[in-house]
Amino acid sequence: MKILIVGTLNGQVGAASQIAVKRGAKVIHTDNINEGLDTLRQGKGIDLVLVDIQLDIETFISNLNGERINTPVVACGVATDAKAAVRAIRAGAQEYLPLPPDAELIGAVLSAVAEESHAMIYHDPIMDDVVRLAKQIAPSDASVLITGQSGTGKEIMARFIHRNSRRKDGPFIAVNCAAIPENLLESELFGHEKGAFTGAVARRIGKFEEANNGTILLDEISEMDPRLQAKLLRILQEREIDRVGGKKPVPVNVRVLATSNRNMEQSVAKGEFREDLYFRLNVVNLQLPSLKERPKDVEILADHFIKKYAKANDMAERPLSPTALNKLLRHSWPGNVRELENTMHRAVLIAGPTEIGEEAIMLSGSPSAQPSADTGQATGNPGDFVGQTVADMERKLIIATLDHCLGNRTHAANVLGISIRTLRNKLKLYGDEGFNVPAAGGNG
CATH class of the missing domain: 3.40.50.300 (P-loop containing nucleotide triphosphate hydrolases)
Structure with missing residues (x-):
């Protein structure tokens, strides 16, 4: 992964660069937005841009849009500069990273922009x-x-x-x-x-x-x-x-x-x-x-994701209980490996201190994974559907799926079987209509 750092980051360029390099990234640094734009134009394979919030981020992102350069931008600044952070997000920055840089935060941002694990993991014949x-x-x-x-x-x-x-x-x-x-x-x-x-x-x-x-x-x-x-x-x-x-x-x-x-x-x-x-x-x-066709991979992949997200969240690795594993093996996995990854990410976060029990495995289609109608999302009772329009049901399905995918737009679109462009258009409409749309997460 290649990162372009634009600006001084309040003197924190060295620290941020060292953290990124330790995470396996290559780092390029420029002093100002003009030099940053020149670097992006040259096609050096930049995956992510970290921009000093003291610079004119609005102009920088406007120029990126004008020149049709589609590279994610993360604003960086002192944690107390809340107004500047809001301006940067409104201008189009995907995230705000407080300074001085925190290793886990930078690691999370890098993982979100370009998922770091590309290992081919399988056991099923x-x-x-x-x-x-x-x-x-x-x-x-x-x-x-x-x-x-x-x-x-x-x-x-x-x-x-x-x-x-x-x-x-x-x-x-x-x-x-x-x-x-x-x-x-x-x-x-x-x-x-x-x-x-x-x-x-x-x-x-x-x-x-x-x-x-x-x-x-x-x-x-x-x-x-x-x-x-x-x-x-x-x-x-x-x-x-x-x-x-x-x-x-x-x-x-x-x-x-x-x-x-x-x-x-x-x-x-x-x-x-x-x-x-x-x-x-x-x-x-x-x-x-599909994952349904390779059932022997469910356990080995679940274990891989437990290790991955326990490490990412600085939590102790906990084993799957037999009932939790059985629940995973019985599921049909319509979202395949990506759905399993999201499920295990959630389970790592909410499980008890000694093991990942059945109650932590929240699957699509199960009552525990579906919020009530009071939240504007669907429930499992067919009687609740009567009297609702198709548009209402579609909205509830989309928002429930997005919540299940921890806010990740790309993953939710894949589970729903629609393009990311269609999903974003619908979420913008729901937001404009006053509905509560889950915040973006992961690659979303």
Whole structure:
């Protein structure tokens, strides 16, 4: 992970940098927002920007938006500067990090922006053939389409392929095609030239150029606009990209991996996805099984997440009780591994001092996991549904799911089977209507 620190952070740059480096990050520092913008334009693979709250964050974020640079921004300042923190969040900063820097807070922010664990963890035999094929094709430059239900670990599989490829020492760049607005995705992928559009005040290097000599992951490729699909097809054929507003093509040496939670053949048949692009991407197809199909992985994954979140929250590791494990094994896991991770994160936080009991396992569909109608969310009594509109029920389902996912917008959208863009639009509507929307958490 690469972090750009902009400003002096009240003299705390060194401390913040050391903490980030110990967490496995690479750190670049600039003194002011102009230098920070220049660094981002150069396509150095920056994953997160920490900005001194004493700088003009509003102008900085406005310039990022104007130049279609989609990099998360976290404001940093003294803990007592509450008004400045509010201004930064309103300007578009995703988080506010108080100074002096705290190791656990910085660790949580890094984990939220780019989840740190990409280990391939499995024990169920059904995964053996999938992993064996992944290892076999990893050294090639073939395009790979990774398909499966939401939450099955498609990005983790993509990173596994990259780590086992001849490009492992090159960059791995992931782009979520569903999370970036259509009007920004073209610049995000291909970059742009100065003057290409209003706000393009300098050349910006896109993700394909950042991934040169490495791998690019196009997450949820099925959400890509048809016009961009045509551009992507040309890249796969010609191995060159056209920056927005550019006058000549730029050669790139990039391996393309793509994921989708949809039936791509159906999308092609409906005219939603180009058939020629589908065949170009689908040189090799890795179909990930659902967690329901790999029951022997439930216990080993649950144990992994217990260790992960006990460490992240500075809590003692506690074993699963037999009844708690049995409850996990009986569940159908519609949200797959991601749902299991959220469930264990919650269980670690609320369990007793000696073990994680059955009462700490709050599953979707169980009464203990569903707030009452007084909170504006759904209950398990069918009689409560009578007299309510479809819009009311949809709102309650969305808010209940978001609460279950600890506020993580991306995870909730995947569980609900809708795009992150649709979810954010609905949450904005609910907020404007005065409903209580859970605060953003995790990658949300």
